[in-house]
Amino acid sequence: AQRVTQPEKLLSVFKGAPVELKCNYSYSGSPELFWYVQYSRQRLQLLLRHISRESIKGFTADLNKGETSFHLKKPFAQEEDSAMYYCASRKPGAGSYQLTFGKGTKLSVIP
């Protein structure tokens, strides 16, 4: 079974400091990987996915197959980045629809 581990329940950083939210996955193949975010009083929404190699709101995430990691990074944290962040994986292939989520990390950006 797939497993996604987010080791930090809470991460506090000062505004302007770099941010790294850790995510490790257990699947031995090449899963699809995602970061979802939930801002206060808003619904869960997709932040970015590894296949797009995109940067959204200044965040990037690099897939490291050797370390089975997909850490989320931002060079300069902003107050509006405060939110719950969930890493998720999905097995590759047309018949796979389940997302497996980590337990989430609450990011708090201190002004």
Added chain:
Amino acid sequence: GAGVSQTPSNKVTEKGKYVELRCDPISGHTALYWYRQSLGQGPEFLIYFQGTGAADDSGLPNDRFFAVRPEGSVSTLKIQRTERGDSAVYLCASSLIAGATGELFFGEGSRLTVL
């Protein structure tokens, strides 16, 4: 509506009662998913519909849980003989297409409390 709509937003019930939770997906989205999020946990997959049929119900915890989507749009999650352990936020999501690239759009969830 513009997004996935879930009702009720909050439901308090007594142990042993029957509960229905409704999800209205984004218009035109053929794929619909139910997830359950317990306190301090990430969302856990329950069931996936492609059109009217349940393509994958492997996440349903036991036979007290059942979901339908009779016309390929609105879905109802049904929980019989509720137990205190069923207390959680039940999330519905929809996507335009299923599979690896389909972005999931989540509703705000239905918070179920079983006393």
